[in-house]
Amino acid sequence: MSDPFSPAEWGVIRLSLQVAIVATLCALPLAIWVAHLLARKRFPGRQLLNGLVHLPLVLPPVVTGYLLLIVFGRQGAVGAFLYDTFGITLAFRWTGAALAAGVMAFPLMVRAIRLGIEAVDAGLEDAAATMGASRTRVFTTITLPLILPGILAGGVLGFAKALGEFGATITFVAAIPGQTQTIPSAIYGLLQVPGSEPAVLRLVIVSVVLAMGALLVSEWLARRMAR
Numbered sequence: 003m004s005d006p007f008s009p010a011e012w013g014v015i016r017l018s019l020q021v022a023i024v025a026t027l028c029a030l031p032l033a034i035w036v037a038h039l040l041a042r043k044r045f046p047g048r049q050l051l052n053g054l055v056h057l058p059l060v061l062p063p064v065v066t067g068y069l070l071l072i073v074f075g076r077q078g079a080v081g082a083f084l085y086d087t088f089g090i091t092l093a094f095r096w097t098g099a100a101l102a103a104g105v106m107a108f109p110l111m112v113r114a115i116r117l118g119i120e121a122v123d124a125g126l127e128d129a130a131a132t133m134g135a136s137r138t139r140v141f142t143t144i145t146l147p148l149i150l151p152g153i154l155a156g157g158v159l160g161f162a163k164a165l166g167e168f169g170a171t172i173t174f175v176a177a178i179p180g181q182t183q184t185i186p187s188a189i190y191g192l193l194q195v196p197g198s199e200p201a202v203l204r205l206v207i208v209s210v211v212l213a214m215g216a217l218l219v220s221e222w223l224a225r226r227m228a229r
Contacts, residue, residue, distance in 0.1 A: 010180075041120050
């Protein structure tokens with residue numbers, strides 16, 4: 003039986019998974035920290051931080067990608083430092099695609115985890131603190147186990163968003179075949195080519211299967227944790 007996918011399509015699928023997984027794993031620890039900060043702390047500039055976190059949700063993705071290009075491009079403030087110091091280039095690289103996907107997924111992850119933290123009775127944390135437990139111990143032994151479903155939900159949402167990200171990614175890293183072309187950008191490119199509908203349909207089916215697979219896995223893990 004012949005392979006329904008061409009080598010180029012397999013490359014697009016592998017790169018998309020790589021970008022989504024790296025984006026989710028890198029953004030998740032920061033999302034947990036920021037969500038805990040917003041849910042439990044009161045400090046000057048809290049609302050500003052909250053607005054900045056959710057800014058990618060309301061900005062056009064192309065604008066987010068352009069801002070990433072300004073900041074992390076070869077001539078950008080951070081991009082120039084990374085290149086001159088470590089030889090790292092993010093613009094027009096798959097690592098830049100992971101960065102863009104992570105930035106776009108970050109607000110969804112923070113929101114899901116923050117809701118999980120706010121559902122935890124703060125009295126449990128206060129009781130542990132009065133018994134001499136450090137803040138780190140309180141978080142790791144009480145808060146973290148109770149918010150695992152929220153973390154899981156945030157991770158799945160982040161992965162799905164990273165997998166489907168298009169606007170910021172194509173602006174920041176373009177759609178270079180074999181290097182930065184993910185499933186959404188490949189579908190967009192194929193739509194411009196007459197007679198490419200079968201390839202488009204195959205990639206669309208892959209996108210749906212991957213998204214549904216992530217949701218099913220998250221449900222299974224949630225049931226395991228509940229037991």
